[in-house]
Amino acid sequence: MEKDDATDAEEEFDATAAAHPFTESISRRLAETLAELDTLTTGLANAKEELRAATRVVRSRDRSVEATVGSQGQLVDLRFLDNKYRTMSPTELSASVLEAASQARDAMSRHVVRTMQPFTEPRLGMPHMEGFDIDWADIFGPGVLEEPAGPSARKGRESLRDEIHEDGEE
Template identity: 30%
Template structure:
C-alpha cells in the first residue's frame, strides 16, 4: 500500500474510532436518561426512564381522591405526557449532533419523520470518503 493510501486508511480508521467512541458515550447517556413531571396542582409526580419506561408514579397529596375517575385518568395521562416531553428534550440534546443537519430529532422521537429523512447526508461524510464515492 502506498504512503498516500496508508494515510487515507489511517485517517478513515481514526475517524471511525472517534465516531464509535462518541456513539458509545451517547448510548450510555441515552440509557441513563430520566425525566420527572409534576402535575400543575402538585397532586402527582411521574418519572420516566429510558425508552419512556414508567419508573415512578407518586401521589403527592390526597387531593387526587377528590377527582372523578375521568379527571384522574386525564391527570395521569397529561403528567406522563409532560414527562415524556422532558425526556424527549434530553434525548434530542444528546442525539442532535449525531443526526443529519436540519433534522428535527424531536419529530423523529415522536414518529413524525419518514425513513427517507433519516438517510445519511453525503455532505457529513469525511471528504476522502465523499471523493471516493463520487468517483464511482
C-alpha cells in the first residue's frame, strides 16, 4: 500500500508540475542536475579506476636507468640498462637513479592533475556547483603545472649533474 501511495504522490506531483510552469521549470532543472551529477559520478569512478592502474616510465638523460612509478608516485620498478652501471661511479649511478625516479614521479603528478582537472572546474549544467580550487603545486610541488622542456629535461638537477661531472674530472 505504501508503494501505491508513493506512486499516487508522484502522479499528483507530475500533474501539479504540468499545471504550474514554475514547478515544471524546477522539475526540469532538478532532472538536469541529477543527470549531470550522474555523469560526474561516472566520470570520477572511471578516472579513479584509470589512475589506480596508471604508471609512468622515464629513462635518465644518460639512458642508464629506467624508473617506473605508480599512481601515488611510488617507485614500482627500477632497471639498469645496457650494463652501463658497471662503468659508472656510485655518485653518477645514484644521480641517474634519482633523476629517473624524480622525473617519473613528476610525470605521474602531471597525469593525475590532467585526469582530475575536469572535475575541479565549474559544471555548465549545475550553476551552483562552482568547482573546486585545488592547489596542485601545494600537493605535488611547484613544478607539477610545468611541462618538461624536453623528453628528459628537469630543472633544478643541472647543478647536481655538474657536480658529478666535476667529481669525475678531479
